[in-house]
Amino acid sequence: MKTDSLSAKAKTRIKRPPSEVFAAFADADLMSKFWFTRRDKGLKEGETVKWYVGSDDGAFAFDVLVKELRKPERIVIEWMGQDGNPARVVWTFEESEQGDTILTVEESGYAGSNDAIVERALDSTGGFNQVVVAAKALVEHGVEVNVVADHVP
Template sequence: MKAANNHFAKAEMLIRKPVSEVFKAFVDPEITSKFWFTKGSGKLEEDQTTEWTWEMYGFSLQVKTHVLHENKKIVIEWGAPNETTIVEWIFTELNESETFVSIINSGLKGDADKIIDQVRNSTEGFTLVLAGAKAFLEHNIRLNLVLDRFPKGLA
């Protein structure tokens, strides 16, 4: 059976750390920059806009935070004008030392080929982000997954 709206991407991962620590890792750019973007203009705050920068790609974007429920959920809007999408993180505390993180990127627009491309890229990207967060939070290892996604000469 075909879903009524399959215009979304999803990535999920268990991170063996307390929910408060995992949540903070996605809100505070001092931590997030260890596994995703290289610089953020400030912590995520509800109804505020921040800027995230990937210096290795010479790319920045504005991020508008719509929902910030501590240790539960983050909802942002990001993307080029007229092509913004919604990204939602859901943090499920499994026990005092394990958190299940689900990331859904929705509101993808365009023809079928463009949506398929966006679903593929978003799923791949957020899977790398979650794997990088897991390695950093659980083992204090920086895997450079986002940096190595598009190596120089292949990008």
């Protein structure tokens, strides 16, 4: 099996315009309601920000490099996986004919053994599917479903 091209992908329709869905990921306060806690003042292309696993003062933090920010169509970041290898995450916000958003998230660039790459792709696919559903709940219905706080490893 050729694993160097494996990626994790999640996709859903969110019945709100792309600008609102984009803001859910670009705005620190909004994203903190459904995914990782953020304390930055918003994403800026070329900057490195910290995202937190939890909201406590001692919460584990990790660096996220913002590679591209094209409002309201695309966000590209790079982060390190738990295995110490970097990966790239791309969000695309496509406006449908109805004016709502087709949200796609794809993580790629895995390294390591074939087994490690497959494991990471499968784990990330599950995680990103939870994230897009949590974003949908927040943006469409105002319901906060924090998938990080409720995650069971």
